[in-house]
Amino acid sequence: MALTLTLDAHDPETQARAGRMETRHGEVLTPAFMPVGTQGAVKTLTPDELTAAGADILLANTYHLDQRPGVDVVRALGGLHRFMGWPKAILTDSGGFQVLSLAELRKVSDEGVEFRSHLDGSRKFLSPEEAVRIQDGLGTDIAMSLDELVEAPVAPDAARRAAERTVLWAERGLKERERLRDEGRGGMALFGINQGGVEAAERRRCFERLGAMPFDGYAIGGLWVGEERSLSLDMVEHDCGLFPEGRPRYLMGVGHPVDVLDALGRGVDLLDCVLPTRNARRGTVFVSTGRLVVKNAAYAADPRPLDLECDCYTCARFSRAYLRHLFAAGELLGMRLASIHAVTHMIGLVRRARRAVLEGRFREFREAFVERFRSGETLAPSGAA
Ligand SMILES: [Zn+2]
Secondary structure (H helix, E strand, O other), rough: OEEEEEEEOOOOOOEEEEEEEEOOOEEEEEEEEHHHHHHHHOOOOHHHHHHHOOEEEEEEEHHHHHHHHOHHHHOOOOOHHHOOOOOEEEEEOOOHHHHHOOEEEEEEEEEEEEEOOOOOOEEEEOOOHHHHHHHHHHOOOOEEEEOOOOOOOOOHHHHHHHHHHHHHHHHHHHHHHHHHHHOOEEEEEEEEEOOOOOOOOHOOOOOOOOOOOOOEEEEEEOOOOOHHHHHHHHHHHHHHHOOOOOOEEEOOOOOOHHHHHHHHHHHHOOEOOOOHHHHHHHEEEEOEEEEOOOOOOHHHHOOOOOOOOOOEEEHHHHOOOHHHHHHOOOOHHHHHHHHHHHHHHHHHHHHHHHHHHHHOOHHHHHHHHHHOOOOOOOOOOOOOO
């Protein structure tokens, strides 16, 4: 088995679960928040800093790495783990999302996606087989099947066509991994992605076929693209209800703290999102009591850490006033320190949620977190009302 999931606890009042996922590069405690290393690096952070933040799995973007430096270079240098100096687990996406959002002149057919590179304009073709081969070449631990995503708002017939193509591509990706395994490669886990937009019946139809295929885990795709949040959460609950109990469930691209806890309460095991680190580089971080805009002039003389309850390196050593100064002065250290906090905060939140599941008090934990998060009580400058 390329991957095994052992479930240690189910929350008595919600669908939240806690477990351990064994990969080729070590154990991942679930649920887990995965920082995103788009181009083989979580922007501004070293692997040691990610480890200190509690990360035991990262996400890397296949499209970016295949464009630059290229899968052949990474493979020749011993694979992505060695290339980026990260010894723990890596999940790669299929590349489909970036092809569809970044590349030019893309043309989607049943065969795959034809596109021009956003870097040099060269003509390329991404098929479901190629997506699996590239991820295998990178040496990932968990690969994703190529899926078709549609732009919001999604008409029901477009969602249906995308789901049908996704199923077709899923089957071909799995076959390609079999072929690679016959050659002594293809040792990574492969996840299928469920689609169907916000139509429960469509998602069920899609999973009737995906669920019959031997994927190592399943992802929930096509949500948080502009629809009502409650509808997305309903679809998460719907999909988790269909997915097999013993395999990991991955919700792609969701990173707002409240959304994360709501997804965990519906049975999700893995999440990733670029937003916490992207926002941090722009000077906005999530803290226990809400969203803090570091650059705000109100913090110019605030001696408190970003988050009074955080034990990350940044919060242990530096004041809001110093962080604000670094951003105002354009010092790169500001981005780094804010990123350290952002990653530690998200991983720590999910880790605390895991503990709450183990102790059978997830619902209580979630309610207390959300209430505090919405309070904003420490966001006012020190000494102000
Ligand atoms: Zn912190």
